[in-house]
Amino acid sequence: MRVIIIGAGEVGYHVAKTLCRNNDIFIIEKDEEICNRARELDVQVIKGNGADVKLLKSADIDKAELIVAVTGVDEVNIVACMASKLLNNKVKTVARVSNPDYIDRPVSVRETVGMSAMICPELSLASEIHHILSIPEAINVEHFVGGKIKMMEFKVSDHNPLIGKKLSESNLPECCLMAAIFRGSELMIPHGDDIILNNDRVVLVGKPEAVEDTRRLFDEHRKNSGKIAVVGGGEVGYYLVKLLSERNLKLTLIEMNKRRSEEIAQTLPNVLVLNGDGTDVVFMKEENIGSMDAVVAVTDSDEKNLLCSLLAKRLGAKKVIARADRPDYAELFEIVGVDVAISPIQATVNEVLKFTMGIGIESLVTIEGEKGRIIELTAKQGSKIINKKLKDVHFPRGAIISAIVRGGEVIIPDGSHIILPEDKVVIFTLPSALTAVEELFS
Known part of the structure; x- marks a missing residue:
């Protein structure tokens, strides 16, 4: 995609760093020192004000598919997105906004005023920490498909009953899947013969009540005072x-x-x-x-x-x-x-990534930095993966289908299951397998 990023501070720089491998990136930034840092990436840098219509035209706004406005000034980001939409009504726009007068939730859609998404990194961070604090044993908590699927990440500590057991012997509740194991700097998508070790970090995905039931395995029996x-x-x-x-x-x-x-x-x-x-x-x-x-x-x-x-x-x-x-x-x-x-x-990087993938991603969460990603998407008629048993699909080794939601039914799939059009699918994937996943669902 052709992407214009307005603002190359910490947020803009990391968005550009993530996207520049597979996209044509232009950065507009008015600070010369910050411009020089951005030039270290494989991007084109234009010095100036990203809300300036003339500058947007010089960056070929008419050819752009995505505008990401992430300066430290809310008003500049909002004006830049509105101006971009007037110059190119097909372009998708994402604005970083922090002022509570403009936004009251982590992500908001404001298409009527020219923004495909407004994101508040501060609210997103507060919301994520709030989720983690709601489950004392967990180090990460996320929800998918309107709360029908829950993901929790736990650390395996001393005396955990899972230590030394094969995954097939772990007796996890039904409708719950261990999607990943982080061991040191290594990320594993586990199989039945893999053994769980002390200090592993494990990612569990499934029905909320089933995932909640696994908390007892990670409870260190410390009384909480609130x-x-x-x-x-x-x-x-x-x-x-x-x-x-x-x-x-x-x-x-x-x-x-x-x-x-x-x-x-x-x-x-x-x-x-x-x-x-x-x-x-x-x-x-x-x-x-x-x-x-x-x-x-x-x-x-x-x-x-x-x-x-x-x-x-x-x-x-x-x-x-x-x-x-x-x-x-x-x-x-x-x-x-x-x-x-x-x-x-x-949180900003994840929201932008959703717009750069052509398979209609509805939710995207990164795990352990950017080592793993969990994506939620809707299977479309005509995609390569539908109407086939999963065992007959050449699914990439670096990814696993963690859950399928069909209507109100939650399915933790095995090789005999089939994905149908309009199914909501939750996938854990390594970044290296993401392209192969896209091809199957495109």
Whole structure:
């Protein structure tokens, strides 16, 4: 596809880095230093304002198939998408928007004002962390097909009853499939003879009640007090605490800025708001942060988030979650002891990827950085995979069909099952197998 990306900061750079392997990418950025960084990629860079109609025309907007506006200014992104749509009414447009006056959910469709999708990375990150905190044993939780399919990722710790067992002996509930195993830096799509080891991370997909039933296998028998601390009262921290406040939890928010602390305390009276530094050892001890079920560090500094998370872990917090604005930091955070590290940028990348694939993807989630992807799509009449038994389909080795939803029925498929037109299909795939999956469903 011909894609124009407006803004080459951290979000734009990583979108371009992901797309440039298989697409024709143009970047418009007004900062010379940021332009120079973008030129390291296999892209064409134009220096200037992405909301400038003349500049859009010089980038051949009439030939573009997708516009991704991800500058740090909401209004520039919105105007750039609206202008692009006026110049080329067939182009798809994605705008990054953070102001709650413009958006109240992680992703919103506003075709009437020229945007195929508006995405709020901060809301997406808060929502993802909220899902993880809802299942104490899990390190990742996602929903597909309107909640009919649930995915959970767990870490296999000491004394887990699955350790040393073959997958075929694991006695997982019906309507539940182990879609992947992460072992160190290796990702495996498991088979019946594969043995589960200590420290593996396993991805389970299936009916919500069946996947929920597996939680007992990963329960470390630690009594939860319902105490959660969030460090950082910016957009992410505020959104997250607001979501969590709807549940019966004992919430603490730590924010360095005194005025911001007072604003949040007035808005959320049921939350204990503390004005302090989450990296201050004395302060964290005084506030008994080590007694928390979870500590979530979501300041706008990756370094502070890392230090705060490791300090909380050292003091005794059961689970620590850290925001990592740079996606390549997330894996490093987890290597040094953070339980879960999440980048808000990935949500934007995932949303853009949906528009670059020609098989009508309705949902796309990346697992463990970008090592694996779970996609939800609808099987179309005429595609190569329909009306055949799965055992007769040359499905790529790096992918597995995790679930089929037909009407209200959820099917965990085996080789005898057939995909029919309009079935909702959930697939776990390695990035290397994605093209082969596209070919089967195109």
